[in-house]
Amino acid sequence: MAQIIRLECTTGGHNKFYEMTENGDGTFTARYGAIGTSGATKTYPMSKWPSIYNEKIRKGYIHLPNQPMYQRPSKNSGGPKYGFTGETRIIPGTTRTAYRIVSRIDFTAGDGSEVHAGDKGGWAEQDGLLSQNVDDSSWVADEAILYGEAVVKNDAVIKDVAMVYGHATVSDFAVVKDDASVCDHAVVTNYSVVYGNAVIFGRAIINKAWVNADIGGDITVGESEWLDENLIL
Structure with a gap:
């Protein structure tokens, strides 16, 4: 089942979102822009999911409640723990x-x-x-x-x-x-x-x-x- 998470940043005068959707083919699509707009999209390999997610958190984005965390299913899948x-x-x-x-x-x-x-x-x-x-x-x-x-x-x-x-x-x-x-x-x-x-x-x-x-x-x-x-x- 595809994982989807949504991050939002509403501090420091910002009003933006960053949404990450797993595509099931080894890639994910990032949708980003001002809250209330459809935003722009970009596709990345799944290997970049953790680093991009952590970068957004460090920059002040909040992982919205009731949104799932992306979880790698096993050690064999690679990536951070x-x-x-x-x-x-x-x-x-x-x-x-x-x-x-x-x-x-x-x-x-x-x-x-x-x-x-x-x-x-x-x-x-x-x-x-x-x-x-x-x-x-x-x-x-x-x-x-x-x-x-x-x-x-x-x-x-x-x-x-x-x-x-x-x-x-x-x-x-x-x-x-x-x-x-x-x-x-x-x-x-x-x-x-x-x-x-x-x-x-x-x-x-x-x-x-x-x-x-x-x-x-x-x-x-x-x-x-x-x-x-x-x-x-």
């Missing part, structure tokens, strides 16, 4: 905006949770901070927030109300959960779990460890360590 719902929120303590993500495929996240096409995830400031590789089971879940230049990849998961930001990296089946934060140039990797109210900052590296503590500086915590106290360097 998530898009954006159009929901926004201000990132706590900042004036920056985060956008709710939504899965386009079925997969098992790195923490073992099942994610289905159409399931809403957490929040990201922009596309690409969370890996778009469909063979990478990394995910941002619940009300977790990913922003700045931070990256979540290689089967890692952030969830609950965790925050990852700055230039931080969470990777390789690591999990950041509860009210924990990872920031600056910190790295959490290799099946590590950062939980509770932990804050990992500076250039700290958490490698194969369970941590509920504030850890910063150039320290490395690893090799099956379990740290549940404050250590600030």
Whole structure:
């Protein structure tokens, strides 16, 4: 069944729409123009659907309620694994905006949770901070927030109300959960779990460890360590 979505932008003096219709032959037709007019049309290959959609969302278009999200049916179809719902929120303590993500495929996240096409995830400031590789089971879940230049990849998961930001990296089946934060140039990797109210900052590296503590500086915590106290360097 063909997918049709309609986006509208009515802020900043704009009054325009962008409608995307799947043609069923590997292409889709974009209709665009002023709201209330028939607009102009252009045909694109389906491979461009996700990037055009995400570009419009970033430019302030809103995905109208009751309109379906385009969802790729399986990993084998190619393309990114998530898009954006159009929901926004201000990132706590900042004036920056985060956008709710939504899965386009079925997969098992790195923490073992099942994610289905159409399931809403957490929040990201922009596309690409969370890996778009469909063979990478990394995910941002619940009300977790990913922003700045931070990256979540290689089967890692952030969830609950965790925050990852700055230039931080969470990777390789690591999990950041509860009210924990990872920031600056910190790295959490290799099946590590950062939980509770932990804050990992500076250039700290958490490698194969369970941590509920504030850890910063150039320290490395690893090799099956379990740290549940404050250590600030």
